[in-house]
Amino acid sequence: MRTTYRFALLVPMLAACGTGPLDPGRFALxxxxxxRAYPLELSLQLEQDADNRVTGTGQLRRLEERLETAVSPSDPQALDTISIDTVVTGTVGFGVRGKWDHPSFQLRLTSEGFAGATYDATFIRADSIRGTLQGSGFTSPEIVIVRQSGGG
Structure with a gap:
């Protein structure tokens, strides 16, 4: 009876594995x-082939908050905040290459005129990745990226 019970627990676990240990399943890139990790915004458009090689493109945007104020009509010594906006003040496009490995992987980011950088990352969930930017002047800012609906 005990052997049957153990086998019964093993069957659903094996079924959840997909076609093998190297099958990305829901964790494909x-x-x-x-x-975003202020003042940076990272966007990636990725493709993953059958050999788990990853290619694509991306953009890194520099963000800045702009605060608009005005003198308060009721108190000329005070300022009222009219609006706070986050605006893009710079954008760099780049190519992406890497190899999928679960749960951690590294993507190489290359752009003409800039030193190479990497996004060293780990899956948090099937639709969320936490990683850090290394190289090209970055001091390891952590950026969590989320899969966008309709993007895959």
């Missing part, structure tokens, strides 16, 4: 990804 295909599609559009986006994340």
């Amino acid at each position: 295909d599609g559009a990804w986006l994340g």
Whole structure:
């Protein structure tokens, strides 16, 4: 009886594995990804082939908050905030290459005129990745990117 019970627990676990240990399943990198860690925004458009090679393109945007104020009509010594906007003040496009490995992987980011960088990352969930930017002047900012619906 005990052997049957153990086998019964093993069957659902094996069924959840997909076609093998190297099958990305829901953890594939295909599609559009986006994340922010102020003052940076990272967007990626990735494709993953049958050999788990990853290619794609991306953009890194520099963000800045703009605060608009005005003198308060009721108190000329005070300022009222009219609006706060986050605006893009710079954008760099780049190519992406890497190899999928679960749960951690590294993507190489290359752009003409800039030193190479990497996004060293780990899956948090099938639709979320936490990683850090290394190289090209980055000091390991952590950026969580999320899979965008309709992007894959």
